[in-house]
Amino acid sequence: MRDRDDGRGGAGGTGRDVDRERLATAVAEARAGLAEGGIPIGAALYGADGSLLGRGHNRRVQDGDPSMHAETAAFRAAGRQRSYRGTTMVTTLSPCWYCSGLVRQFGISRVVIGEAATFHGGHDWLARHGVEVVLLDDAECTALMRAFVQDHPDVWNEDIGDE
């Protein structure tokens, strides 16, 4: 047992070091997506017991599927779960409305976010509705997205629905 001392206590009862370790899994997914020529956003879903349920990355470009966001990829990889109480969705980037809706629809208890500097999604809304939101403000996540948006503004604007 470790890192239960930061007062976060909430569902899953994890501390910031554990969240950082989990973020590394999401970052590895983001880098895998980038290596495939895709948008570098990664995510991982962790169970209430801390086990990794599923991981994935944005596959808009790779699959030609605009609904395959990092969070939905991780969610689908996790397969059917009886309950999402106590689960944690870890994502490299603030979740869009679509993925924020997924979090609320299934009652995912916590969301750990790498960064919200390049894109501010629905995480304030999630927090207002009782989801525990942890924003890590991670420099590596921000750098990954900044570089991608700079190199491929068209792909990024398509992803967030900006015309």
Ligand SMILES: [Zn+2]
């Ligand atoms: Zn999304």
